[in-house]
Amino acid sequence: MDQQQRSSSRARSSARGVAGATARATSIGLGRLFGVEITVDWSVLVIFALITVNLGAGVFPEWHPSWSPALVWAMALGAAVLFLASVLAHELSHALVARTRGITVGRVTLFIFGGMAHMENEPPNPKSEFLMAIVGPITSIAIGAMATLGGWALGGETTMLLAGDDPAAAAAALGPGATLLLWLGPINIALGVFNLIPGFPLDGGRVLRSILWWSTGDLIKATRWASGVGQLFAWVLMGAGIVQFFDGELVNGLWLLLIGWFLNNAAKLSFQQLLVRRHLEDVPVERVMSTRVTTVSPDISVEQLVREYLLGGDQHAYPVVDERGGLAGIVTLEDVRRVPNASWSRTRVAQVMTPADRVATLGPEADAEAALEELARSDVDQIPIVDRNRVLGLVRRGDLVRWIALQPDSHSPAAR
Numbered sequence: 511m512d513q514q515q516r517s518s519s520r521a522r523s524s525a526r527g528v529a530g531a532t533a534r535a536t537s538i539g540l541g542r543l544f545g546v547e548i549t550v551d552w553s554v555l556v557i558f559a560l561i562t563v564n565l566g567a568g569v570f571p572e573w574h575p576s577w578s579p580a581l582v583w584a585m586a587l588g589a590a591v592l593f594l595a596s597v598l599a600h601e602l603s604h605a606l607v608a609r610t611r612g613i614t615v616g617r618v619t620l621f622i623f624g625g626m627a628h629m630e631n632e633p634p635n636p637k638s639e640f641l642m643a644i645v646g647p648i649t650s651i652a653i654g655a656m657a658t659l660g661g662w663a664l665g666g667e668t669t670m671l672l673a674g675d676d677p678a679a680a681a682a683a684l685g686p687g688a689t690l691l692l693w694l695g696p697i698n699i700a701l702g703v704f705n706l707i708p709g710f711p712l713d714g715g716r717v718l719r720s721i722l723w724w725s726t727g728d729l730i731k732a733t734r735w736a737s738g739v740g741q742l743f744a745w746v747l748m749g750a751g752i753v754q755f756f757d758g759e760l761v762n763g764l765w766l767l768l769i770g771w772f773l774n775n776a777a778k779l780s781f782q783q784l785l786v787r788r789h790l791e792d793v794p795v796e797r798v799m800s801t802r803v804t805t806v807s808p809d810i811s812v813e814q815l816v817r818e819y820l821l822g823g824d825q826h827a828y829p830v831v832d833e834r835g836g837l838a839g840i841v842t843l844e845d846v847r848r849v850p851n852a853s854w855s856r857t858r859v860a861q862v863m864t865p866a867d868r869v870a871t872l873g874p875e876a877d878a879e880a881a882l883e884e885l886a887r888s889d890v891d892q893i894p895i896v897d898r899n900r901v902l903g904l905v906r907r908g909d910l911v912r913w914i915a916l917q918p919d920s921h922s923p924a925a926r
Contacts, residue, residue, distance in 0.1 A: 546605045546618055553622035561590040573681045573689065585686055589693055594620060596653050596698050601625035603649040604642055611638040623772055636724035643716035650702030658695030664688035709743030710736035710777050733781050740777030744770045789914045790878035798878050798913045799895050799903040805831045808838050808860035812849050815859055827892045829901045830863050836899040839863035871896045878913065881905045
């Protein structure tokens with residue numbers, strides 16, 4: 511793989527890291543599976559509630575009028591849980607295949623529109639991206655096929671009557687297990703087929719990008735084309751949603767509009783992030799860091815820090831250096847906020863700072879792209895640039911944004 515592809519791959523990893531750091535703030539950890547951290551975004555409650563209410567108040571009572579309300583709602587809750595479990599299996603399949611390709615996926619997050627496998631490094635070549643992308647839809651379709659076959663097996667001869675003259679009576683005769691599986695199966699098959707649609711950043715869009723990447727040898731061009739297809743597909747979805755909305759299908763129409771809006775933004779953002787990171791590749795971090803950095807002693811009080819530094823300057827984070835000038839840690843506004851005002855005068859900076867061994871740092875030989883990646887990975891707003899334990903400066907998110915803003919449009923990969 512050439513330098514352009516390696517740098518772009520690192521950029522995509524940084525982009526996902528930024529999104530991942532934001533998502534982590536609103537996610538709940540559920541534990542680990544196969545070494546992968548599983549988190550759930552609060553928005554999953556929306557899709558969980560929609561599935562449960564739709565099945566409990568509509569579908570299952572219609573299929574089984576003889577079922578008690580307790581059984582109906584128990585099956586509705588079970589179906590919602592199984593659906594989310596199947597989405598998790600879809601995302602875990604990405605993570606496990608990634609591992610075989612030398613790519614680390616530290617976390618999987620479920621959210622309202624599905625899930626996301628957070629890759630710490632991106633596929634190094636088109637083949638790896640193709641395999642990682644295609645396995646998700648294959649997993650969903652396989653789950654759907656097994657669930658459907660299981661439902662038919664449990665239903666026995668009754669399932670043969672579903673295609674007959676009285677499918678309602680046949681459905682009513684199905685037991686709870688068969689009903690659950692026969693609902694879950696087609697839903698997963700539909701999920702797998704939907705993800706195969708070549709709309710970036712859906713799995714099918716990533717498959718398309720891997721093919722374009724392989725055929726052109728240009729990841730930027732492949733991403734631009736795949737992003738364009740993704741936006742086109744998003745607008746088709748939104749158009750269909752508007753038609754359904756005015757035809758009286760309010761819920762379905764609104765849902766298609768939301769999905770289309772989400773995909774359109776995601777497709778545009780994916781390409782824009784790649785272009786932004788291109789402006790940072792091979793740029794020495796010394797060129798973008800802030801060198802006018804005030805340092806503080808670990809022995810001063812928090813009150814002195816506030817009065818003499820925080821209130822009188824525009825720095826929000828101060829490197830803490832010891833008497834020999836070495837980095838001892840870093841203290842931020844957030845650290846001060848955790849100390850009650852009444853305790854400021856008797857609390858030293860050394861007691862509230864983040865120690866040096868827990869501070870992410872970079873050397874002056876690093877490039878700006880690596881700084882962005884470290885900012886995302888560590889979920890911080892600034893990183894000290896250190897040479898032999900001496901603080902040379904700070905690189906902040908704002909410094910990177912200003913550097914990008916200063917680049918002429920003719921330097922954009924899109925213009926070349």
